[in-house]
Amino acid sequence: MKKNSSLLKDEKLKKGNAVVEGRNTVYEALRGPRKVKLVYIDRSISKNIRLKQISNLAKDKSVHIKLVDRNFLNKIGTQHQGVIAITSPYKYFSLSSLLNEIRNKNPVIVLLDGIKDPQNFGAILRTCQAFSVDGVVIPDRRSAKITSSVCRASSGACEHLRIARVVNLNKTVEKLKEKGFWVIGTSDRADISINQMEILCPLAIAMGSEQKGIGRLLLSNCDLVVKIKTSGKIPSLNVSVATGIILHEVMKKLKRI
Template structure:
């Protein structure tokens, strides 16, 4: 009887141990989830910041531009490759350079790929729509403007900025609400092209479209429901191209404001393109039409 009692007590202790162990594992899992969530939120905050530039190419273009760089943080490991160029440019502009270890850089950007360099800058200064038009006039060219209707992914915005710079766009217009803004991610995705493209942030895109039309600028909307293909259009005159949201496309009211809707020819089974890819194709068509 005594042996049986000991056996029951031992079993009870074992069951209690397993139960507590399960609770402990549950707590650990919950802690891990919370920790991962916090880390993800922190990384999102870093990506949305407008006061730092991450990555070698982006920092080089920022150094070449007119942006005020407050401090340049570089890895204290062996200086090689484009890091030497960055240090040289920073010294020419008498920018404060701080050599820090990799852990410091990692903590500054929450694990984003910094390539050994981070620049702390003054926040991005947006242009006015009038600045974009003045820039086109200064170059003696018909205005070529890209309007982004609620592009929410900063990677898409960065890619569009990069393409716009290459294809001769005079400026980009974005709304103040429900749109990606110029941030760390945009700097990096544009590979520094953000320093060479004017971006205007406006309260009401539709009001701006009306103002552009009054100035003789033809407004085209990229929409799959269009009857005319992009390669069939003469883009040689003043024009503005509207690229819609990644999921919803161009809003109904904005579609109604367009002078003409255009679409990209597609023969595959999928009937949609990434916003930045679609924007790139349309911008190429505009440039091609102007080079004839």
């Protein structure tokens, strides 16, 4: 069966661009710095309050809106909630450009080592944005990237974060230390709990995967290694939950919340 010319144009538009799906995710993409080129809305539910908000915001930003059938959206994404946006690719920072953008007097950045699961990565980004973290650093390899699934898991928080990709986290820690950063690592084998930790700024917090934790060399490069005390039969925490607990403690000590 021959595809119509309209569908061919739409497929061509997707090439070299990114797909963002879901109501909160598309809404935040429109509010963020990323260029949104086109928004598809399911015509059968276009009167939905959230979809109307998206439509109004898109119009304010002069973004073209296209009402389509749900089947059309299903060919592009599986969790679209009736709306999909075609955007420019996500733009990562370099470490130097991220540091140059920071204006906070007591900056806090988060280093993620080996976080491969998109849901965990997205949840961590949502937590980082909630606590106004000044930047997130991930490695080029052995890490999830910013994808449609990660954007959705972060509820659009990735659109409002500075995220840098680096070749080597160990060398990044060395560079951060040269810039005066105090680096805290996390491990369930640490002797010091988070409520006892010393906070010096600028601060970098390293978080590792649930399976392997922070790499041995990276952990040895940290100025301080801390743990979260637990009392249950299962001592380990999901990495996104652990990140939230540590950031809450840090920001409370810094009087940023």
